[in-house]
Amino acid sequence: MIKKTKKLFSKKPSKIKKKIGASPGTITYTGEKETSELFIEVYDYNEETVKIRELDRVEEGLEIKTTDTVTWINVNGLRHVNAIEKLGDHFELHPLLLEDIVNVGQRPKLDEYENCMFAVFKMLYYNTEDVLKVEQVSMVLGDNYVLTFQEADGDVFEHIRNRIKEDKGRIRKQGADYLLFCLMDAVVDNYFLIMETLGEKIEDLEEALIDNPNDILVHQIQRLKRESLNIRRSIFPLREVVGRLEKSDNHFITENTQTYYRDLYDHTIQVIETIETYRDMLWGLMDMYMSSVSNKMNNIMKVLTIIATIFIPLTFIVGVYGMNFENMPELHYKNGYYTVWGIMILIFIGMIFYFKRKKWL
Amino acid sequence: MIKKTKKLFSKKPSKIKKKIGASPGTITYTGEKETSELFIEVYDYNEETVKIRELDRVEEGLEIKTTDTVTWINVNGLRHVNAIEKLGDHFELHPLLLEDIVNVGQRPKLDEYENCMFAVFKMLYYNTEDVLKVEQVSMVLGDNYVLTFQEADGDVFEHIRNRIKEDKGRIRKQGADYLLFCLMDAVVDNYFLIMETLGEKIEDLEEALIDNPNDILVHQIQRLKRESLNIRRSIFPLREVVGRLEKSDNHFITENTQTYYRDLYDHTIQVIETIETYRDMLWGLMDMYMSSVSNKMNNIMKVLTIIATIFIPLTFIVGVYGMNFENMPELHYKNGYYTVWGIMILIFIGMIFYFKRKKWL
Amino acid sequence: MIKKTKKLFSKKPSKIKKKIGASPGTITYTGEKETSELFIEVYDYNEETVKIRELDRVEEGLEIKTTDTVTWINVNGLRHVNAIEKLGDHFELHPLLLEDIVNVGQRPKLDEYENCMFAVFKMLYYNTEDVLKVEQVSMVLGDNYVLTFQEADGDVFEHIRNRIKEDKGRIRKQGADYLLFCLMDAVVDNYFLIMETLGEKIEDLEEALIDNPNDILVHQIQRLKRESLNIRRSIFPLREVVGRLEKSDNHFITENTQTYYRDLYDHTIQVIETIETYRDMLWGLMDMYMSSVSNKMNNIMKVLTIIATIFIPLTFIVGVYGMNFENMPELHYKNGYYTVWGIMILIFIGMIFYFKRKKWL
Amino acid sequence: MIKKTKKLFSKKPSKIKKKIGASPGTITYTGEKETSELFIEVYDYNEETVKIRELDRVEEGLEIKTTDTVTWINVNGLRHVNAIEKLGDHFELHPLLLEDIVNVGQRPKLDEYENCMFAVFKMLYYNTEDVLKVEQVSMVLGDNYVLTFQEADGDVFEHIRNRIKEDKGRIRKQGADYLLFCLMDAVVDNYFLIMETLGEKIEDLEEALIDNPNDILVHQIQRLKRESLNIRRSIFPLREVVGRLEKSDNHFITENTQTYYRDLYDHTIQVIETIETYRDMLWGLMDMYMSSVSNKMNNIMKVLTIIATIFIPLTFIVGVYGMNFENMPELHYKNGYYTVWGIMILIFIGMIFYFKRKKWL
Amino acid sequence: MIKKTKKLFSKKPSKIKKKIGASPGTITYTGEKETSELFIEVYDYNEETVKIRELDRVEEGLEIKTTDTVTWINVNGLRHVNAIEKLGDHFELHPLLLEDIVNVGQRPKLDEYENCMFAVFKMLYYNTEDVLKVEQVSMVLGDNYVLTFQEADGDVFEHIRNRIKEDKGRIRKQGADYLLFCLMDAVVDNYFLIMETLGEKIEDLEEALIDNPNDILVHQIQRLKRESLNIRRSIFPLREVVGRLEKSDNHFITENTQTYYRDLYDHTIQVIETIETYRDMLWGLMDMYMSSVSNKMNNIMKVLTIIATIFIPLTFIVGVYGMNFENMPELHYKNGYYTVWGIMILIFIGMIFYFKRKKWL
Numbered sequence A, B, C, D, E: 001m002i003k004k005t006k007k008l009f010s011k012k013p014s015k016i017k018k019k020i021g022a023s024p025g026t027i028t029y030t031g032e033k034e035t036s037e038l039f040i041e042v043y044d045y046n047e048e049t050v051k052i053r054e055l056d057r058v059e060e061g062l063e064i065k066t067t068d069t070v071t072w073i074n075v076n077g078l079r080h081v082n083a084i085e086k087l088g089d090h091f092e093l094h095p096l097l098l099e100d101i102v103n104v105g106q107r108p109k110l111d112e113y114e115n116c117m118f119a120v121f122k123m124l125y126y127n128t129e130d131v132l133k134v135e136q137v138s139m140v141l142g143d144n145y146v147l148t149f150q151e152a153d154g155d156v157f158e159h160i161r162n163r164i165k166e167d168k169g170r171i172r173k174q175g176a177d178y179l180l181f182c183l184m185d186a187v188v189d190n191y192f193l194i195m196e197t198l199g200e201k202i203e204d205l206e207e208a209l210i211d212n213p214n215d216i217l218v219h220q221i222q223r224l225k226r227e228s229l230n231i232r233r234s235i236f237p238l239r240e241v242v243g244r245l246e247k248s249d250n251h252f253i254t255e256n257t258q259t260y261y262r263d264l265y266d267h268t269i270q271v272i273e274t275i276e277t278y279r280d281m282l283w284g285l286m287d288m289y290m291s292s293v294s295n296k297m298n299n300i301m302k303v304l305t306i307i308a309t310i311f312i313p314l315t316f317i318v319g320v321y322g323m324n325f326e327n328m329p330e331l332h333y334k335n336g337y338y339t340v341w342g343i344m345i346l347i348f349i350g351m352i353f354y355f356k357r358k359k360w361l
């Protein structure tokens, strides 16, 4: 009578399923960039000095951390979970935080831990096939250090590296909280580029739609709708994330830097409003398409109706005089043929007038 | 003059009606899984030791409960209301709580009682006919124990059983609140599988729609809409449930474990966002269908109009020379027949040009 | 120069207008159940004893009220405003409360007065013509008594009467606040029946729509939409009403009973979610109808286009050889007639292939 | 190099523009009722006595104000700004308050000043051409007095005048706050009449739509939509206004009267819900129209297709035997003609069956 | 093994990109009005005296600032970033504030700094080609001074200049906070003009749509939708901005002036409601267009169907008697021809009746 409880799901092995069974805090990379090598950059600076190192093993970088300079450790390549765990041990990061770093399906968010703040942002770009790609960037802000984690090489932080190296702006004079702001600002600034590209796509589509509305354009509208939906998902939660950073009262972020987070908040709202506007515009394009198709149908039907309405009665008339009755007096009239032509021309002209009055011509 | 008040509803006896008359706190199973046997599992563990028992009578399991180990009692088969009542008496559960356990139409929710916390979740799966099924899982968290109640055998907790048995992860080192988190996490993780299946269905539908839009696909879109609506109803209330668990300040959930509930909250939001995206995509499919049908209609009408517009006038012309008038000079011209052919070919070519210019060809 | 201010509205006398002029607190029945007789039930009970009386004059019932038993006075027939006023005087009810009892257009609500709580609920049922009817039930909860007021005979409280008489459940052991809960619970439980009926109607409509979409079904969809709108108006405000009861901190409702109100709240939310789902489904039916009509049109047009596109050119050809030109060499060919048939059959087959390739056949 | 800054807007002089230049607090009537004479009513009353005066100059009325009676001054004719300014000086009203009284584009609102409360309501009525008209009524509540300002003669306060004169209800026993409630209540009660009229219009439109859907009805639907939009704008802000009155904690409104404001709040919500329902119904009418037009189109196309599909092939057949080939054996068969008729009748019957099976007939 | 991180975006140089690299607080003009000259106005006044200067270099204006008069410095021409930086240094403005002044893509907002309040508003106008233009106006309120920054010459402040010069209204008697209110009020008042223009455009479009619905009007509807969307973006955030000004508790705005900000808030809400109404109306126009196109299609199809349904059967009949069978007795009947005419006329009349009954004629 005693049975074992059945497992509900056994059909197909999927990437998601592998993750599901794992204990909470298990560190498994869920992204697709399997091939990227581990590559670590370390920037250690204060107002007077800057040390820059590039490593491919995490152990080399850990001794660099000293308390009174700002340290930025940028880790590329999330599939190297061992290195990430070592780093996590060194900075005493919570297992759930490490899990989130490599679990790239995160929603943008801000988590406050006792010894650090943890933020997840999404870097957006169009790849060479013009497909929108999303790369998760995790950022950890602790006392005097910032850690960033990227799925693979390539990012939007080049300007920040230059400013640190060449001591431009106020970055070298400020703490780790200002560095975090600069990194987030770089990600958000980049959204404006994405918006520009998306805006141009919508404009192109609109022109094409006015020119020649067809079925393919509908699919393109749907694709852009979905793209804008994806972008919205990556950006919308930032409203709350950055808003909380601006108002946070812990010791990681100084009051002076919060003014900068307020500026970042403004930009975030601007991007969100732009994406909402684009979504409205895409709905408008769909409306334009539907009304344009209806209009074309009307025009097609007008042509058919005009032709049919003129010639069907005339064809009837000529049919009448094509009948073979013995006794059809009209056939023998001298001007019968010309009379019929006359009548038919009158009908023709009458129809034309009728259509003119109906504004079909 | 004195009359008895009439009863309003007497027409048809229904399952719902039977329940309606009952006194509040009456324990009646309202689900459909009538055939499932009672089957009880008991896990009793701490860091050093684990005892596992499988029972088919509830009395055997009650003595196992001792205060300093964590006890998980998993009850399968809600129609065995007597067993559930005995368990309820033993743990001093409120009658309304017991009523909710067997009343499987509950909305996901979290109720706080004096001596326990009570949560209702929905386990989702597709059955063998690919129909979405919902199974209610009730969870009770008290001091050092967790009770779970399922309608029937089969669940998503197999990984948790293994982790307890084989002492994997931190589950054996933690209290009952962490066990509750693990169970909820397993339910929510499973939603990602459901999302994956639903996402594939939508993609298949979209491909079919681009290939050959027809009436049956509309019914399938509507069915998926309804399915996503059902899933949404099962998942959406978790936002608040898990959010409250994360922020709850009673003694059942330790501060350490709340970090895990925050992680669960993230996942819940992710699932909710995914289902919202799917709903948007399903609306988009409907738009694609309508525009595709309009487009096909336009093409059909173009073919008809082209044929009719070319041949109706020509048929009129040949009708003219099929008339039997005695006096029709053209009929006697030597090249009359060829001239008419010439005119008709000119008309034909003219029409083709006209349609080309209108971009109908 | 002095003029009297004009009255703005004098055209048509309406029921509403009669009420409008009245002083606030004027007690005028605004419903349509003019014919119902006054009928009063009094239940007076505690754990040991129960007294039940049925009256047709209110004075007889007032002496029954003693302080340490629970008294339920159920008044049927709101047009008997004098009786209601007498009852109001006896229990010192506010004139505005009495006005609301007989003014049956109330929105469901909860008003707290100094000496009582006042709730308005809507009892829903389908009458014999399957038209949704709404009956207002007002409930007053004071110290140790509950008053209920109904427009006419017939209600959903029969189970409660039985439980009091036969001492089933815990009703006889509890106070007036528990009785009020039972009454509200009965009203809300009954909504599940209404939901069941509405759900069946929607399913029937959907089947009919798949079978044979036509204009009449659209009107039925609109009628169901309006019905669901009406139900929603009667139910939606309960969310707030019951929620406030659950959290109220006055002395009328004991903490023990509030657990029951939380249960009621769950049910209220369930009903509201169901009605929202039904509304979504009705929108879906409308979409199904429109796409089905478009599809049928496409099929009609295909038939027309196929027939016309095949036979119009053929008719032109036979028209050519129906011309009466003297000099038409083909007419004299031995196999001219058969050649024309051959050409026409080739055209026919070609057209069939063309339509097959276009998937119109 | 020094230039004057350019003015941006100089093209067309408009009423709005004249107002724009004005200093804040400038009192300019912006309505259209230029012709209405100044007419002032003064009611001064307490429980024992009532004095009523009707004036056409404001100075006469000011001495009537004594502290221990309630005074109601009703001013008709907002273009008489001087009189309003005099009144404002006497009661020490803020210039912005006076500006709002005569600036009739106000949104319904409640402003609290130090020495008074200021409310703006909208009186709605249909004029003789059945066009919805909006008249702004401003109300000022101070210690023991109420001022009301109307654009022109004619209002919904006649019942209140009677109740004061004839000492009906509790109005003479209460203070100025109760009078303000009565005035607001009269305005809101009147909305029920507007709702009744609008409801009837919608019902008429629906019947007409079922009877004979046509283009004109669409314009009427749009007009009613716009009308309901206008009504909504006039009523919706009252939700907050009356809600704040109910909960206000200043000394102008006694606790006793707040119960009445709660009643008013109920009515306001009822009206708002009704207007929302009407808007839903108007959307439904639009859907009904569109589906009905589609349906009619389907029926038209069916007729055309049936006729064409039956007769076009038959016409082809008779065309075949109208050809003039020398060698056409069938023409010489004795029963050729009858055979052709037989074939054509068979085709005809076949087609009829085909259409019956397709449910087109 | 060590690689440099790649830069993600290098394809096209864009205006946005140039800005992206910049350090936060970098002052770069992002607008398009490159050609406008620097032009500075200084108004310095109190109740007794007013000094007005117009400059083209910022240094000249700085000494004018004295503490006990109100100073308004209006700067036109944002591309002159050096002048703006000098002004910023003089008044100790935050670099982010200066960046926002010249970064004209700001959303309307209010930022509170320690030594000033900073507001961004949008001035709207239609240019000579009737295209909506947006000009950013930044306003800084400090102790006794207001700074305004405009992209180019031309604004809506002319009335304020006059009121200061000619000591009209209360402006000269009030502080800088009242001046700020006047400037904001001027911007918001101007929105009413924009609303008027937009309203007229919508009305014109509606008339055109009733007259002759066509494809071009759809594009115009879409353009107006987008225009209204743009206006909404410029105005909607003011709701919060002005609301915060009304309730702000810092020392820059006196309690007396806050009453004026409440008035401004009213106007802001009015404008927002108007724009929402317009958006509803534009959706309504789209509905009108679609239903009108459907209706026209129906009429076109009716004409075609009537003609075809009448003449196609008649053409068949005359075709029958155009056949050349030897044995066709009817052809030899004396009245055969007239009989056929009779039958055809009967069919014609029958069809007319049929269409009359279907209300197609």
Ligand SMILES: [Mg+2]
Binding pocket: A024, A025, A099, B263
């Ligand atoms: Mg996790």
Ligand SMILES: [Mg+2]
Binding pocket: A019, A020, A021, A022, A023, A024, A025, B185, B189
């Ligand atoms: Mg997990």
Ligand SMILES: [Mg+2]
Binding pocket: A096, A099, A100, B263, B266
């Ligand atoms: Mg996580």
Ligand SMILES: [Mg+2]
Binding pocket: A076, A135, A150, A151, A152, A153, A154, A155
């Ligand atoms: Mg990267």
Ligand SMILES: [Mg+2]
Binding pocket: A185, A186, A188, A189, A264, A267
């Ligand atoms: Mg930025």
Ligand SMILES: [Mg+2]
Binding pocket: A263, A266, E096, E099, E100
């Ligand atoms: Mg900024």
Ligand SMILES: [Mg+2]
Binding pocket: A273, E236
């Ligand atoms: Mg916004």
Ligand SMILES: [Mg+2]
Binding pocket: A283
């Ligand atoms: Mg749409």
Ligand SMILES: [Mg+2]
Binding pocket: B024, B025, B099, C263
């Ligand atoms: Mg229950």
Ligand SMILES: [Mg+2]
Binding pocket: B019, B020, B021, B022, B023, B024, C185, C189
């Ligand atoms: Mg019950």
Ligand SMILES: [Mg+2]
Binding pocket: B096, B099, B100, B103, C263, C266
């Ligand atoms: Mg329950």
Ligand SMILES: [Mg+2]
Binding pocket: B076, B135, B150, B151, B152, B153, B154, B155
């Ligand atoms: Mg199970």
Ligand SMILES: [Mg+2]
Binding pocket: B185, B186, B188, B189, B264, B267
């Ligand atoms: Mg999880």
Ligand SMILES: [Mg+2]
Binding pocket: A236, B273
């Ligand atoms: Mg979201």
Ligand SMILES: [Mg+2]
Binding pocket: C024, C025, C099, D263
């Ligand atoms: Mg009332």
Ligand SMILES: [Mg+2]
Binding pocket: C019, C020, C021, C022, C023, C024, D185, D189
């Ligand atoms: Mg009243």
